[in-house]
Amino acid sequence: MRLPSLSLFLLLYFLLSSCDASSQHTNNWAVLVCSSRYWFNYRHMANALGMYRTVKRLGIPDSNIILMLADDAACNSRNKFAGSVYANPGRHLDLYGENIEVDYRGYEVTVENFLRLVGRLSSSVPRSKRLLTDSSSNIFIYLTGHGGNEFLKFQDNEEVSAHDIADAFHQMYEGGRYNEIFFMVDTCQANSMYSKFYSPGILATGSSVVGENSYSHENDYDIGVAVIDSYTHYVLEYMEKVNKTSRLTMADLFTSYDVPKIGSHPGVRSDLFERPLGPGNPNHPMSEYGRGRGWTVEGGGEWMGREIEAGKNGRVLRETLITDFFGGVVDVDVNNEDDAELRLFEDPECISTPKAPLSPSTNTYSSPPSSRSSSSLLDTLDTYPLLRPSLAFILLGALFVLVFSGMTSGRS
């Protein structure tokens, strides 16, 4: 008697909680990365800043945006319009503006710092550089730069691979650091960047299929370089239609992709994503998803996980709105005045200073500092994984040099 009721209760509980978990998020975060430096990559900075403006306009506070700019195009000496970054040839809108907070700048934009955002930053890193997400956070991640099949180049000297990003996302998943992720990447062969993901709750889109370049959109002849990439330009143009209370869905965004205009075939990956993306524009080749003919390269782009999309439509889950990732607050709760009046201590004697609170984190089990300091060299090696092989090479080389010099001096 007791057992069935308990199991029924548990079943109900799990059903309810799973429904809650799939659509509940209370905060939005954005990570916007421009990974290439140098003046001729002006457009990549403009891409990231354009996204920055959009997410900020749609309600994500600066404290929840991690903006990584590998170079400072605004203050480049070749910039005729100092302190400004424009994304259109007419220079109508200064993306740099007056209220911008770059969290990682210049040489701070490294693969290591990007991957450490999952939560592996050392305790000395300030709050503004941290991605302090929890299990009810939706994260929008935007990458732009020069890339290739399954990699994106950082700073012209290192690269992050699709595997690394997939592993990083999985660490965030295991650590309960996100509810859903929307991953967008604008680079050559961009769709390969999301091909290795394996953690649930990730929706991904990219600018071009494997073996295809992504192109810049327009030049400004006064600035002298291309000012924005084509894919990002059309995404941003679409996002101008979206406001904070918009009901447009993700499928609306994806069905706005226009291959001839963009010049490459954008892709979508939704097989890891639980919620349906919405109906979208019925006249677009992609709107056929889940019902028959897929969205193929010939038709206008690439869609991974299209088969799963059909099954999502019958579910009770809410459609995915653009504002789920670009917005601010999801829902609020207005107080009811008929709540019982809260009675707290009234007599002043009771308003004493609070009791010394129990702090559970005072005595930790970390290893004693003496052992730490003695192995400081090894710690540095751990912190910079590339140091180890290079150290080995240096030592090996030093031994060779020693032997050589020993031999020659012995001979003379």
Add this chain to the structure above:
Amino acid sequence: MMDAESRFRDPSSLFFQFDTIRRYIIASYWVLITLALPLWWTTTSIERLPLPTSEVYAQAQKKLEIPLAICVDSAFSSHITSLQRSIRDAASYLDVQAHPGQDCSQFPGYAILPGEQILVEDRKLYYPPSADNLASTLASLLAPKMDHRAAQYSPRFRLSFTLLNEDSSAGQVITSWDIQQAIARHIHPITSALGILHNYTIESQVQYHALLAFEPRSLSNGTVFGLTPEDLTIFINSAEWTLSSSSSNDPVFHFVLFIPSARRRPLTILNSDGTPSSSSAFLIPQWGGIVILNLPPPPPTTLHLDLPDLQSSFSSFSRHLLTLLGFPRLPPSISYSSSSNTSLSSWQIDTLLRQRIHENVIQSHNTLQSTVTLVSQIDGMPVDEQVQSQVQGSLSTLHELFRYASVNLTFAEMLAYSAQALTLSSKAFFHPGMLAMLYFPAEHKYAVYTPLFASAMIPLLAAALREIAAWRKERREARAVGDVREATSGDGPKVDTKSVL
């Protein structure tokens, strides 16, 4: 006989070379390479200390049962079994021991006593014996569902109070408020009662120009302004307002007292049907609370808000704070005893403590499990001594908690244990040293290492092979000479060996 060409080709005949020295040189390269190999191996391998995997899985299987002794007055003795069952159904982590007693009013723990109406007082529940749903009332009192608006557990919280003047230039400006007294009166009772759960830091500020990012709806010819439910979700103008300092990484609860511009007053909250709501406060889940304070338009241009003015706003804030902290509400049928002077009964505080203990234990189980699965899944992930000791520390804390929970731990001690287990496990999980090695495809590795090593190894290998070949040739020749000598010595008397040499 040797001609000149073959003399130069044979290294042993070069005037500046000696076989032994040359061989030492070549051998020294090989000795160095063999000596350097272990060094290369140790410096390039990742330190992956073993984690107590099986222990973690065994620990994760365990369920914490928090003992809960309730003295039930003999008037309710017939309800005891149904009472126990309903609490267990509501919260499987509670180990309820309800026992009948005659003098439950003297019992130090929880007691259920007959009374005329449903009342809570300290840890006593007065209940009319005639009423029948005691079991469900008790279940909702001891194990209510956790509010989704509550924030996740953190040992520290920061409370940030902000007075926002929407537009001081429009006329009236509030320059100061009795924030200290208001906090002392409305917030300190909560933080001290729940000080056992968290450590609180409080900060406050006043801002003078905080424009909304949208235009509120104008009602009844511009004399009243309204905020629709959609407006409320975008009320916080996060692009322009700085609501908390970023001095620490602790989670922040924001409390905003918004003074609408003198031009746009009164500003009311509208219900979804467009009628004005009676409330002027709203809560953003896990974020904080907002109160809109519409002041009557008096002549002075600057103003100080004193305690009575803040009374209603701060009572909303204290309600918000309780919600954000996950403080359970009393079921509507229950009222507080008139003799107690606070709305924070021991029933509720203890319930919150037990919920947080349960949450923390589950959470640290999950984190520990995630750590070991992740380490086994991702090969390039280092595990150093610190991670190992943090995982072990978390495990041993959990062991202690489980061992002593049923014996003699108070809820506060159990919470301290569970919080420490949680802190250690998440420290281990997010340890900065566990940054995995970057992935490089095998062909990249070959492409990088082949030009580097092939050019160095080919001459070395060639020299070694040639030297070995020369050495073998020499030995063969020496043996041949020896054979000849043996053969000739066998014939002793016939040939004079000295003449051959």
